Amino acid sequence: MDRISLEHGAGGKLSHDLFTRVFASKYGNRHLSRAADKAVLRIGNRRIAFTTDAFIMSPRKVPGCSLGALSIHGTVNDLLTCGAKPMYVSASFVMEEGFPVKELGEIAEDMASAAKGCEVEIVTGDTKVVERGKADGAFVVTSGIGEVLSRVDVSGRNARPGDSVIVTGSVGRHGVAVLIARGEFGLATEIKSDCSSLTGLILPLLRKYGPMIHSLRDPTRGGIGTTLNEIALESKTCLRVEEAGIPIDPSVKAACDLLGMDPLYMACEGVMAIVVDPRAESQVLRALRKRGAKEAAPIGRVISIPKGRVLMTTSVGGIRHVGMLRGVSLPRIC
Amino acid sequence: MTTSSFSDPRLVSDLAARISSLGVKDVQLMEVCGTHTVSLARHGVKSLLPSGIRVVSGPGCPVCVTSDSDLNLAFQAARTEGATVATFGDMMKVPVGGISLLDLRARGADVKTVYSPFDVLSLPSRGTTVFFGVGFETTSPGVAALLREACRRGVRDLCLISCFKLIPPALRAILSAGDTKIDGLILPGHVSTIIGTRPYEFLADEFDVPGVITGFEPVDLMMAIYALLKMIKDNKAALVNAYTRSVRPEGNQEALKLLGEYFEPADAEWRGLGRIPKSGLALRPEHSDYDAARRLRLVRTQLAEPSGCRCADVIRGAALPTECPLFSKKCTPENPVGPCMVSSEGACAAYYDYG
Numbered sequence: 001m002d003r004i005s006l007e008h009g010a011g012g013k014l015s016h017d018l019f020t021r022v023f024a025s026k027y028g029n030r031h032l033s034r035a036a037d038k039a040v041l042r043i044g045n046r047r048i049a050f051t052t053d054a055f056i057m058s059p060r061k062v063p064g065c066s067l068g069a070l071s072i073h074g075t076v077n078d079l080l081t082c083g084a085k086p087m088y089v090s091a092s093f094v095m096e097e098g099f100p101v102k103e104l105g106e107i108a109e110d111m112a113s114a115a116k117g118c119e120v121e122i123v124t125g126d127t128k129v130v131e132r133g134k135a136d137g138a139f140v141v142t143s144g145i146g147e148v149l150s151r152v153d154v155s156g157r158n159a160r161p162g163d164s165v166i167v168t169g170s171v172g173r174h175g176v177a178v179l180i181a182r183g184e185f186g187l188a189t190e191i192k193s194d195c196s197s198l199t200g201l202i203l204p205l206l207r208k209y210g211p212m213i214h215s216l217r218d219p220t221r222g223g224i225g226t227t228l229n230e231i232a233l234e235s236k237t238c239l240r241v242e243e244a245g246i247p248i249d250p251s252v253k254a255a256c257d258l259l260g261m262d263p264l265y266m267a268c269e270g271v272m273a274i275v276v277d278p279r280a281e282s283q284v285l286r287a288l289r290k291r292g293a294k295e296a297a298p299i300g301r302v303i304s305i306p307k308g309r310v311l312m313t314t315s316v317g318g319i320r321h322v323g324m325l326r327g328v329s330l331p332r333i334c
Numbered sequence: 335m336t337t338s339s340f341s342d343p344r345l346v347s348d349l350a351a352r353i354s355s356l357g358v359k360d361v362q363l364m365e366v367c368g369t370h371t372v373s374l375a376r377h378g379v380k381s382l383l384p385s386g387i388r389v390v391s392g393p394g395c396p397v398c399v400t401s402d403s404d405l406n407l408a409f410q411a412a413r414t415e416g417a418t419v420a421t422f423g424d425m426m427k428v429p430v431g432g433i434s435l436l437d438l439r440a441r442g443a444d445v446k447t448v449y450s451p452f453d454v455l456s457l458p459s460r461g462t463t464v465f466f467g468v469g470f471e472t473t474s475p476g477v478a479a480l481l482r483e484a485c486r487r488g489v490r491d492l493c494l495i496s497c498f499k500l501i502p503p504a505l506r507a508i509l510s511a512g513d514t515k516i517d518g519l520i521l522p523g524h525v526s527t528i529i530g531t532r533p534y535e536f537l538a539d540e541f542d543v544p545g546v547i548t549g550f551e552p553v554d555l556m557m558a559i560y561a562l563l564k565m566i567k568d569n570k571a572a573l574v575n576a577y578t579r580s581v582r583p584e585g586n587q588e589a590l591k592l593l594g595e596y597f598e599p600a601d602a603e604w605r606g607l608g609r610i611p612k613s614g615l616a617l618r619p620e621h622s623d624y625d626a627a628r629r630l631r632l633v634r635t636q637l638a639e640p641s642g643c644r645c646a647d648v649i650r651g652a653a654l655p656t657e658c659p660l661f662s663k664k665c666t667p668e669n670p671v672g673p674c675m676v677s678s679e680g681a682c683a684a685y686y687d688y689g
Contacts, residue, residue, distance in 0.1 A: 003440035014668055184449055244343075260369075260678070262376070316346040316552040318378020320688045 013324045015221075040082050040148055047148035049082030051075055055140045060107070062181035065174065065195035067140060068110025070269060073197045075144040076118045077218045080202045080272070083154040084146035086118060091125040092141040097132050107138065118197035120144065149203075151210040156234035158214040163302040164281040165239060166274040168201060168293045169194060170247040171224045175266030176255050185259060191251055194270035201291050202272060209284060215275035218268070222325040225264035227273050228310045229324045236307045241300030241322070243315045265325040275302060340551030341377075349556035350382045358563045359386035362515045364651045366501065367522030368395035368679025369550055375688035377552045383559065390514075390651040391681035393504045393607060394522055396469045397424045398649055398673045398680045401603040402637040404497045405430045408466040410632045411495065412443040416461030417630060419445045420454050424677040425468060429670060430637060451480040459491065464626045466495045472524040474498040474615055475589035478596040481624060493626040496615055499602055501525050502533040503613035507604075509541045514651045518562035519545040520555070523577045530585025531575050538571040548576045596621055605639070605673065606646030645672035648681050655682040655689075662686060 007014045024032060031039045038051040053074050060067040072089060079086040091111060095104065115122050177193040179185070198218070206213060215235070219227035224246070232239045248263050256263045276284050281298060288296035300312075310322040339345065365371055371391045374380055380389055393399050405428060412419045412435060419435065426436045426447060439445040444460050451473075454465050467477050477494070484492050501522060508514060521534060526547045537545045544565040548558035554577065561574055575581055593615075602614025617625050626632060639646060642660050647653035655661050655674065665671040667683055674680035 003437070005436055005440060017668065184453070186450075260372075312378075314376070314378040314552075316341055316343050316377050316379070316382075317350075318381045318552075320375065320378040320381070323687045 016324075038078050038082055040084075047084075049079050049084035049146045049148050050143070051078040051082070052141065052143040053078060055142070056136065057178065058136060059178075059181055060103075060137065062177045063190050063192045064177060065193035065269065066107070066110045067138070068107035069114045070195050071140040071142045072111050072114035072118070072120070072122075073195055073269060074220065075142040076120055076197045076199060077269075077272070079144050079146040080198055081154065081216045081218050082146070082148060083152035083206055083216065084148045085203060086120045086144055086146040086199060088123045088146075089115060089120050089142050089144040091122050093125070093127045093138060094135050094141075095127065095129050095138045096135050097129055099138055104138070107140070114197065118199040149206050149210060152206050152213070154206075154213055154216040156215050156217060156231045159231050159235035159237055159239075159275040159302045160214065161237055161302050161304040162278055163214055163275045164278045164298055165228070165241065165300045165302065166276060166281070166284060166288070166296060166298050167224065167247065167271055168198070168274065168288055169268075169271045169295045170249045170252065171219065171268050171271055172252045172256065172263035172266030173249060174220075174269040175223065176252045176263070178267075179259070180255060187255060187258070189251060189255065191249070191255060194268055196270035198270065198272055201288060201293055204291065205274075205284060205287055208287065209276070209280050212277040212280035213274060213284070214277065215273075217273045219271060219273055220267050220269060223263070223265040223267055224271075224273060225262070225310070225322050226325045228322065231273070231275060232310050233308045235302070238303045238306050238308075239300060239310045240303050241310065241312050243312050245297055245299045247295040247297050264322065340549065340553045342553060345553050346382065346556055349553070349560050353387070353556070353560050353563060354384050356560075356563050356567050358567050359384075361386065361517045361563065361566055362388045362390060362651075363518045363520060363559065363562055364390050364392045364514075364516050365520040366392040366394045366505065367520075367525065368398070368677065369524065370520055370522065370555065371395065371681055371684050372679055373550045373552070374555060375684040377555075378688070379552060379555050382556070387559070387563070389520075389559070390654060391648065391684075392519075392651055393508065393604065393649050394470070394501065394525075395649075395674065395677050395679040395681070396473070396499070397422075397428060397677035398645060399499060399504075399604045399606065400425070400428070400468050400497050400673065401605045402430045402639060403603060403634055404495070406635055406637060407495050407627060407632045408435060408464075409433070409438065411464040411466070411626055411630055412438045412445050414630050417444070417464055418457065418459040418462070419443070419464045419466055420448045420457055421445070421466035422449075422468065423447050424679075425466060427670065427676045428673045429676075451477045452483070454480060454492065455483065455487075455489065462491050462493060462629065464493055464495060464630065466497070468497045468499075470499055470501055470522075470525050471528040471593075474597065475528060475586075475593050478592045481596045481621065482592065484624070493624050493629045494617065495626045495632070496597070496617055497602075498597070498615040499604065500599065500613050500615070502529070502536075503610050504604060504607060505534075505537065507607050507610045507613070508650050509537070509543060511650070516543060516651060517566050519543060520558050520562070521545045521547040523547065523549045523554075523580060526575075526577065526581045526585070528586050528589050531573060531581065531583045534573050538573050542571045544571045544574070546574045546576050547581055549580065604649075606649035640671050643672040645674045645682070648674050655685040658682070
């Protein structure tokens with residue numbers, strides 16, 4: 001590795017390697033973790049969650065999602081995965097000269113309305129302009145802080161054998177929606193992104209079942225496949241999942257089949273993976289469904305070995321290993 | 335049957351029971367097609383088979399069988415002033431001497447990924463667009479259609495490195511070499527949709543090896559495996575078309591006709607199999623204006639394959655990926671040594687991802 005390739009940004013194994021090799025050794029401090037886009041900091045006697053993310057969507061609008069909405073929902077959902085109530089967000093823009101002010105206004109409007117919807121305030125920000133051609137239109141960087149709820153600790157380390165693994169909705173919709181909206185494949189169908197804030201779904205759950213919820217993760221880049229691997233690696237356990245149990249929208253599945261892609265590695269922007277004490281599984285599922293997550297489903301269990309691995313019973317009864325996303329998902333070529 | 339019944343767990347488990355009850359042991363089948371390799375791995379089909387049944391991958395991953403000397407032609411094109419090289423995703427990552435097209439792009443070469451041959455026509459180019467074409471009978475008719483369109487529009491700034499290959503001659507080469515035990519062949523669904531069933535008749539007639547053409551769903555694969563094992567048990571060798579919902583005996587005549595207008599069979603270099611007579615497609619002489627080697631004066635050189643890498647054995651079914659000393663140690667999808675680890679349809683990548 002002597003140059004950055006697109007694959008270093010895809011959220012899979014190369015992204016992790018880049019973090020370890022280039023950043024972790026130099027920044028080295030006790031707060032910096034493998035899940036490097038978030039940290040939980042003790043300030044006085046409060047636990048503050050702090051996250052940051054850069055958003056580079058192309059195209060900037062797809063069905064169900066816009067760059068502005070994503071930049072807020074993404075950061076808010078990251079704060080939730082720290083077990084925190086999202087509170088304040090910053091927003092910085094890098095734009096090309098010539099970028100239409102009208103579109104910038106639309107992005108800001110989408111951000112404002114997303115922020116209102118998840119009860120956070122955008123309190124600071126910055127704008128930088130680069131020469132035409134030096135950035136793909138506009139990039140948005142948001143950071144957020146929130147306070148971690150009491151009796152809540154939802155790090156990936158906390159998954160334990162016996163726990164139940166739940167997803168709150170059908171997976172892969174955002175990734176497929178963006179791919180199709182790019183129009184490169186000439187698919188006439190339209191798939192709606194799941195981009196949304198999970199505040200209304202997750203906060204009540206944390207308040208009610210706090211200590212029973214062991215890990216929370218949002219399967220964004222790299223999809224549910226990569227997220228499950230992260231939990232298995234961090235908790236040194238094995239996640240044993242059932243393919244038939246993983247909710248996948250039929251149109252997402254059909255598009256993936258056609259393009260030779262795996263929905264397990266397609267990004268979600270409005271889904272959470274929850275590792276929960278088995279005694280609370282059915283209550284948590286009921287609570288999720290009551291709050292509108294109709295597709296919430298148990299997808300498997302945590303077992304002790306083989307450590308750091310994800311095993312899946314396929315829908316036809318075979319058994320296979322589920323790896324991390326590697327490289328950029330590309331359609332097959334024959 | 336509806337589409338979903340081709341992945342019906344009850345049918346699959348019923349077929350698994352039938353396969354077990356055949357009691358056939360010590361059998362090695364080969365899946366020829368890369369898409370079959372991925373489907374077998376993704377559905378965990380091999381975990382449903384009794385222990386004496388081994389399924390090895392064959393030469394049907396187009397990225398994997400492209401030789402280093404062919405790749406080197408694309409590298410030369412990428413280094414040519416005023417040239418833009420376009421190719422399919424996985425070809426970008428295959429290393430030759432530690433360098434890939436992706437590396438050349440990071441160093442300033444203009445190399446672009448396309449999803450379909452026709453994307454080439456709308457690609458911004460530095461001057462001449464060179465399409466580095468790999469693939470089998472499924473891909474090449476699309477490129478013939480591209481050339482027809484280019485001729486029609488009078489496009490002059492397009493040329494082609496043709497590394498297209500033909501499946502039946504490769505199967506003949508593997509069976510003739512006789513160093514791989516193959517008791518039955520799972521034959522490709524997409525390729526057969528184009529070429530039909532007749533080009534495979536020699537398998538049973540000349541080599542006494544049964545073959546089943548099948549689709550890509552778990553039930554398709556289990557049916558093919560059952561049919562092969564049944565023939566092996568009964569000591570019969572025949573060609574069976576189990577993919578009649580897509581494959582006709584005569585194939586797709588229109589696609590074959592178009593292919594014949596632009597290409598003709600030519601000897602080709604395969605990784606792992608060497609030079610095989612009439613196993614590739616070259617531009618017909620009347621279309622040699624589109625030949626990139628001629629246009630850009632590219633020179634073919636022989637290159638040694640990386641040491642220790644057993645891709646060549648994996649491609650002819652002589653080794654499982656896990657039998658290569660580099661597998662998952664020196665050779666991983668992040669740092670691939672050989673192409674079988676690069677391509678998503680490569681046997682090594684499938685073993686790494688799903689094994």
